Amino acid sequence: MATIRDVAKLAEVSVATVSRVLNRKGYVHADTVQRVNDAMKLLNYTPNDIARSLSKKSSKTIALFIPDITNPFFNELALAVEKTMQKYQYTTILCNTNDSPKLERQYIQSLKHKYIDGFIMASNTLSVEEIEQLQIPMVSVDRISSPAVPTVSSQNRKGARLAVEALLNQGCTKIAHFRGPKGLWIADERCQGYLDLVEELPWFTTKLIVDGNFQLKGAVEAANQLFDKYPDIDGVFAGNDLIAIGVLRAMQERSIHVPDQVQIIGYDGIPLTEMVYPELSTVLQPIYEMGELAAQILINKIEQEPLVATHHQLEVKLVQRGTTRHKH
Structure with missing residues (x-):
């Protein structure tokens, strides 16, 4: 398996230069960028995402916390979040908490050490103080967690x-x-x-x-x-x-x-x-629109873009079928 040193040797540049190209940090001449990219292609080199996350303190990964994976509501919500995040090349980790404060805290402590970029909380048993101490971009769905945390819900x-x-x-x-x-x-x-x-x-x-x-x-x-x-x-x-x-x-x-x-x-x-x-x-x-909106808001927070609004309440409508005596 090719290493970053192999790429540097083939491209006739330093390891630091290859790193700058990978992380898009610092000036590198266009011809040099092309040589590095050509070398990576020839060697079939895949950057080590873990190493890059350590250097950038970012993993292009977010976590979605849900209380009950057996509830179809959360299946649809998760699908919307995942698809929206994929558009921005983010990976979504699903955390099923079973409404357990202990399990939720275990997930959070584990993910913090992996340089997770943000949380979407459809399950939330944490106190306001705990949330504010996290200092990680966060969005709540159908939950009020902290005045500082954007929320997405229905009416x-x-x-x-x-x-x-x-x-x-x-x-x-x-x-x-x-x-x-x-x-x-x-x-x-x-x-x-x-x-x-x-x-x-x-x-x-x-x-x-x-x-x-x-x-x-x-x-x-x-x-x-x-x-x-x-x-x-x-x-x-x-x-x-x-x-x-x-x-x-x-x-x-x-x-x-x-x-x-x-x-x-x-x-x-x-x-x-x-x-x-x-x-x-x-x-x-x-449901799907709620997941899409929550994901988009989290992306904006991660990338430090201004938010148009902090709290969103989406419209609902009554659909009458066979369990009510409505007039067709």
């Missing part, structure tokens, strides 16, 4: 209001909300959107808000427990699509007809919503 509270308003307009008289984890900003926002429309209604009780934890299996169990206590529930707004699909499964196991007896609306717009029967009504957020 979570508005989306929840769209869903609940539709259920009310379509005749629901008792609507339950299966929320995401407490303390998680997007889950709190979606829950607040639900409360905006139902808190003052005569049938409302806080016992109609239950934890779905953004997971299908937990939602099935929670739905069975809730419907045992309140069999007259006729509407469900779920904090995400996985919860909604879990509730749909529970209704089918209980022989409750959807949407005639119970109407269900989810949130996210993952592809799985069109694969279940009946197809799931959902609040569609632009």
Whole structure:
């Protein structure tokens, strides 16, 4: 395998000159640059990226932190981030944290020593102080981490209001909300959107808000427990699509007809919503566009370009399918 010394010898230049050509630092005459490039081509020389990252303190690599790789939302987000980063010749490392603060900190400590260029955080259990001490370019997706960190999200509270308003307009008289984890900003926002429309209604009780934890299996169990206590529930707004699909499964196991007896609306717009029967009504957020935008903002931060805005909230829309009694 050819080395940088072999290239220097063939091009009749010093190793330092080859290094300047590789790193595009310092003046090198155009003829010399051509000789070095010709020598690398003849020798099939590939620069040592690790050595270059040590000298430049840059690895052309970013890390994407997600809390749950089994959630299709994060699959689509990761695809968008990776494709956008590839356009700028950056590599993306995927870090699945399982919502574990310990694991997230282990990832960060390991990556810091590899001269990682930036982080995109769709999972964030770090404190504001920890984030500010990192001093590494960072963007948050669907999370509020620190005022100094740019964020990309959808209009979570508005989306929840769209869903609940539709259920009310379509005749629901008792609507339950299966929320995401407490303390998680997007889950709190979606829950607040639900409360905006139902808190003052005569049938409302806080016992109609239950934890779905953004997971299908937990939602099935929670739905069975809730419907045992309140069999007259006729509407469900779920904090995400996985919860909604879990509730749909529970209704089918209980022989409750959807949407005639119970109407269900989810949130996210993952592809799985069109694969279940009946197809799931959902609040569609632009997942791919969110990933693209987060990646572009991170590139701008890494390259120290000015940001047009720090916090971005993308539009959402309600898509009604087979789990609601909407008029076609």
